[in-house]
Amino acid sequence: MVDTLVNGTPGDAISIHDRGLQFGDGVFETIAVQSGKLLCRDAHFTRLETGCRQLSITCPDRSLLEREADRLCASLTSAVLKIIITRGMGGRGYQPPENIPANRILSVHRQPVYPSGYYRDGIDSYVCGRRISHQPELAGIKHLNRLEQVLLRREVTATPYPEGLVLDPQDNVVEGSMSNIFMVKNAGLITPDLSRCGVAGVIRRAIIELDKAAGRDTAIRTIAREEIFEADEVFYCNSVIGIWPVRRIGNKAFNSIDAGIEIMGKLISDNCIVPVS
Amino acid sequence: MVDTLVNGTPGDAISIHDRGLQFGDGVFETIAVQSGKLLCRDAHFTRLETGCRQLSITCPDRSLLEREADRLCASLTSAVLKIIITRGMGGRGYQPPENIPANRILSVHRQPVYPSGYYRDGIDSYVCGRRISHQPELAGIKHLNRLEQVLLRREVTATPYPEGLVLDPQDNVVEGSMSNIFMVKNAGLITPDLSRCGVAGVIRRAIIELDKAAGRDTAIRTIAREEIFEADEVFYCNSVIGIWPVRRIGNKAFNSIDAGIEIMGKLISDNCIVPVS
Numbered sequence: 429m430v431d432t433l434v435n436g437t438p439g440d441a442i443s444i445h446d447r448g449l450q451f452g453d454g455v456f457e458t459i460a461v462q463s464g465k466l467l468c469r470d471a472h473f474t475r476l477e478t479g480c481r482q483l484s485i486t487c488p489d490r491s492l493l494e495r496e497a498d499r500l501c502a503s504l505t506s507a508v509l510k511i512i513i514t515r516g517m518g519g520r521g522y523q524p525p526e527n528i529p530a531n532r533i534l535s536v537h538r539q540p541v542y543p544s545g546y547y548r549d550g551i552d553s554y555v556c557g558r559r560i561s562h563q564p565e566l567a568g569i570k571h572l573n574r575l576e577q578v579l580l581r582r583e584v585t586a587t588p589y590p591e592g593l594v595l596d597p598q599d600n601v602v603e604g605s606m607s608n609i610f611m612v613k614n615a616g617l618i619t620p621d622l623s624r625c626g627v628a629g630v631i632r633r634a635i636i637e638l639d640k641a642a643g644r645d646t647a648i649r650t651i652a653r654e655e656i657f658e659a660d661e662v663f664y665c666n667s668v669i670g671i672w673p674v675r676r677i678g679n680k681a682f683n684s685i686d687a688g689i690e691i692m693g694k695l696i697s698d699n700c701i702v703p704v705s
Numbered sequence: 706m707v708d709t710l711v712n713g714t715p716g717d718a719i720s721i722h723d724r725g726l727q728f729g730d731g732v733f734e735t736i737a738v739q740s741g742k743l744l745c746r747d748a749h750f751t752r753l754e755t756g757c758r759q760l761s762i763t764c765p766d767r768s769l770l771e772r773e774a775d776r777l778c779a780s781l782t783s784a785v786l787k788i789i790i791t792r793g794m795g796g797r798g799y800q801p802p803e804n805i806p807a808n809r810i811l812s813v814h815r816q817p818v819y820p821s822g823y824y825r826d827g828i829d830s831y832v833c834g835r836r837i838s839h840q841p842e843l844a845g846i847k848h849l850n851r852l853e854q855v856l857l858r859r860e861v862t863a864t865p866y867p868e869g870l871v872l873d874p875q876d877n878v879v880e881g882s883m884s885n886i887f888m889v890k891n892a893g894l895i896t897p898d899l900s901r902c903g904v905a906g907v908i909r910r911a912i913i914e915l916d917k918a919a920g921r922d923t924a925i926r927t928i929a930r931e932e933i934f935e936a937d938e939v940f941y942c943n944s945v946i947g948i949w950p951v952r953r954i955g956n957k958a959f960n961s962i963d964a965g966i967e968i969m970g971k972l973i974s975d976n977c978i979v980p981v982s
Binding site: 432440449452522575 | 717718719721722725726727729735760797798800801814839843848849850852855856861874882883945
């Protein structure tokens, strides 16, 4: 079975001169696949194009990427598709050569299975010791410079917690180590502004749009560390985990996980996240 | 002629599952080669080991890396050797698998030739519009997350200037887009403290050590933007360009390029940078 395509050809090799390897010069998407369908499909391809545009990378045609994605995924019951677009080949130094074609790398992976209690009862979490830096020029983009997340995941994995809350250097809430975060206060959704750091996730966007469709406006703003502990409810989200309601962060227990569960249901109905067993 | 070695084998392919590509999860060195010799050899291998240690990457044995470097370079008159060490293979997500062997990627490239006037008369430079972010956990390390430098080099290359001065968000001087920077004031050397951002270059280190050997102490500290314009002299340095004295930055012309020229001569004598024709 073909499970990787590099520029349309089955195989798992790429040139060492690819700028993705040399400099992290590219972007990526991680897409849940269910019964052969890419969940939140349009939103993922749109973000890929947006990220490429922000970095002046020539994104391959969407129709080509979709065709290749379908070739890999059409027969899969459950999987994760990763798409990497790099700026292309060449240049020993930082300066990219002119007019090089991007490289496209598609690979399918096992959909991880998490304990059903994570979804039904919520998870316990904590505040990471490592911070994430302000980098306004790259903020929001799902680019390949992910050393901060690698180090954060190493930190989280050494704890009993499946996810950790990440702060910026000024003690503001940014995201989870591999997810976005929402808080609920007085029945309103609030999620951190990501104009200085963080990855603007596809599920985060879908939740903001759900809220809008229901006639509400998610507050997108700075959230101070203290404020999260005064939330009625908190949840993490991403394309692979879906939604993880949070039962407690450190010593703080939250009153409810209901809003998160409700949003989870809507996103599952909308074919945006994986159904929970 | 073999000009690339991937884990000791001639060839230029690497798996797409390599974490260098997936996340920029690795470090690199760029080493000038002259008459088959690696310039500033020990310093480069030491920094590679230090960077790996800082990121908890298992660095391959130095003797192995040196043997492979010599295999590629022993017969070369003039070249640039690039060594990339990545954390290794695997993991769809950020969390690295346990105990994976690092991948080592060695490649030789043409030594770029710059106008002799850059060395004899100095270069004109300017202050980049793009800033470099504070990222204290990764500061100093020559890691593979280099999108900021890619974007900076694109900016500089669109100007008439061969190098641009890069500031941090607080208007402090950090480095050049591909080099470190020194200023001279009242016959003393000053170079930016890189504990919050920037790459701690091998030539920067060599210059600090030269200064020490001469009984002086290079001041390593914050340099405000204004201060650089009050310098008697400024120069950029890295392993490939050697030293570029700076004649002017924007409208500010410097009085002298003598100290830079003198240090250039010493580093050439010490086989640390490429002789200037």
